[in-house]
Amino acid sequence: MTTSRRDFLARSVQLGALLGVGVPLLQACGGDSSSGGQKTQTIADGLKPEKGPLRIFNYDSYVNPDVIADFEAQYGVKVEITTFTTDTEAVTKLASKAIQADVYHSMASTTIDRLIAGGVIQPLNKTYLTNFPNVLESLQDPWYDKGSAYSVPYVYFGTGIGYRADRIDPAQVEKDGWNTLWNATDFKGQVSVLDDEREALIMAMMRKGLFDVNTTDQKVIDQALADLTELIDLVNVKVNIDGYKNIPEGTTTIAHTWSADLINAYAGYLPEGTDASVLGFWHPPAGEYLVSNDSMGVVGGCEHPVLAHLYLNFMLDNAVAEKNFSYVGYLPALTALDADYVIGKGYVPENLRACVPTKEDITKALFEKPLGVEGDAKYEAAWSKFTSGA
C-alpha cells in the first residue's frame, strides 16, 4: 500500500487537530504543580474532630500498625495510609494534589522551608498539641521551622559507620574513623555508602577534615566526588540504604549508614542464634556528628485538619511513641526516650549505645540545610557521575 501526498497531508491535519485538542486537554488534566507561593491558614481553637477517614502519606513500614489501630479505636475513625518511596515523589504528589492526604508523616528537614513556601503544609494550632512539651528541647525550636510553627519532629538519627564487630576490630574503626571505608580492601564487595548525594559527599568531605556540610564550593564537591570514586575500585563499593538488613545478614561488613539502621538490625534482622555483639556502630564526636530528623505536618487545605492535629498530638505521647519505636526502630524525638531508657527496656543492646544520640550530640550537631536550586544541582551532578561508575 502506498500513501499519496494528499493522504499524508490529510493525516497531518488530523494529527494537528488531535494535538490542538490534546494540548489544552493535558493542561486541564495535568494539575498545577507550581507553587504559586500561597500560604495556608491555621485552624481555629476548640474544633470538633472530623469523622474521617484520616489520610496519612508516609514511607512504607514507617509507622507501627498497632499504633494506627490504637488511634482508630481512641477516636472512632478509620485511618488510610498511602505510601511513597522518595521525598521527591512525595512532594510532587502533594504539590500537584495527586494525593489527598491530611498528614505528611515524614518530611525531611531540608524540604520543610519549601513545603511552607509552597503552601503544601499548613501552620499548626498548638492548642491541639498538648504533648508538644514532650519533644526534645533542642528540637522544639528547630533551625528549619522556627518555633515548630508548621511541623513537629517525628524521629531522629545520626550518620556513622555500621559494621560487623566479629570481622573488624571496633578499636580499629574508632581509630580510623571515616577512613575505615577506604581501608576496607579485605572486604571488597562488602562495603556500602548511603544512597543519598548529600550524605555520601559530606562523609567524604568530613574524612578530609572539612565540616562545612552545607558548602556549595564546586572544588570541595569535586574533591569529595574524586574521593568517593576511589571506593569503586578500592573496595567495590555498593550504593544503597540497606545496611539495616545487609549488616546483620552478613552480606555487608562496613556500611556508611544511619544509627537507626543498627537498632533495626538488632530488632528484626539478626539471623536466629546470632548474638547482638556482632553489630557495631561508630560515629564522629559531638561537633562533627551529622544528625537528621524527620517531621510530621498537616497538609495545606486538607479535608480533616482537626483529626490530623489530634494524630500529631497522639504520636507525641510518650507511651505511643515508645510503642511506635518498638516497631520502626527509629528513635522518637522525645526527651523521655533517652539512651538509658531504651537500653534499660531492652530495645537497644548496650553495645549499640552509640546509636542513640546524646544531648551533647544533638546540641552540637551538624545539620544539612537547604542549598538552593544551584547548590542542589551541583551535588546531584556529582552524584550522577559517581553512581554511573564512569
Place this chain on the structure above:
Amino acid sequence: MTATLSAPPTVAAKPRPKSRFWAMFAMPGVGWLVAFFVVSVYAVMAVAFGTVDPVLRTAVPAWNPLQWDFTAMRAVLDRIFGGDLGTVFIRTVGFVAASLAGCILIGYPVAYFVARKASKHRGLLLILLVLPFWISYLMRMLAWTNLLQVDGMVNDILRFLHLQSEPRNWLDGSASTVIWGLVYGYVPFFILPLYSTLERIDGRLIEAGRDLGASAAQTFFRVTLPLSVPGLMAASVITILPMFGDYYTNTYLTSGSPKTEMIGNQIENYLLGTSQPQTGAALVLVLMAFLFVLMAYYLVVTIRQQRMAER
C-alpha cells in the same frame, strides 16, 4: 476448425460503499494507544522541555511546544557524547547485547525442541515455560539474592560439584551476575514468540531438504534457521526493549554497584531522587529514540521478508 477464444464479457464492477463496521473494531486499540502511548509520550516531552518549580522543585511541564526549552536535552546529549552518561549507555548496550546472546543460546534450542520435537508433551512444556510468569519478576530477583549469597545454595551446589573450591561473592557487583539475571528474567519472553514461528514452519520443507541430500545440520542452517528469522527478530525485539529500561535487576543483584549502573538507574534517580526531573525525562526520550531506530530496522526487515514471501 479453428476455435477462437474470446475474452469473457466484462461486468462493470459497481464500487461498493466502504463499510465502516470492521474499521470500528480498531477503535478500542486506537483509543488505548492515544491515551496510553501518544499522550504519555507527549507528557514526557512536556516535562523534558519544561522547567522546574523554583520552590518545590517539581516538574512544570511545558504543554505548549512554542514554550519548549531544550537546555536539559542539550546537557544530556553532551553527557552522552563524551561524558559520564556515555559510559552508562555503552555499558547498558553491552549488558543487553550479552543478555540477548544468552537468550538466543538458551532459548532457541528450547523453543525448537518444544515446537518440533516435543509432540505429545508440548502442552506440558508450554505450561512450564509460562510458569515463571506466575511469580512477580521482583520476587524472583529477590529469591536470587538469597540463592547467590556467599553461603547460598548456588555456592553450595558449585562446591558439591567441585566446580569451585572457595565460595564466590556473586553479589559483589560483577557484570556477569547482572547479565545472567537479565537472561533469567527475560528468556521466557524470548522463547514464546520464537516457538510460535518454529511451530508454523512447514515440515515438508525440512523433509525436502533432507530428500535433496542435505545433512541434518545443513537442513537446519539452510532451511529451518532462515525460516525462523522473523521469529528470532520478534523475540529479540520483545526481549531487548524492556531490558534497555530495566533498573531493578541491577539494583537487586548488585545492591547498587556503580560498576553495573544501567541507563534505567539514571532515569530512576533523576525522576524520583533529584530536583531535575527534566533531565530524567530527556534521558527517557533519548532512550526511546535509540529504541525507535532498532524498532524501525525490525519493521524494515519484516516488511522485506513479507514481500519476498509474496513473490
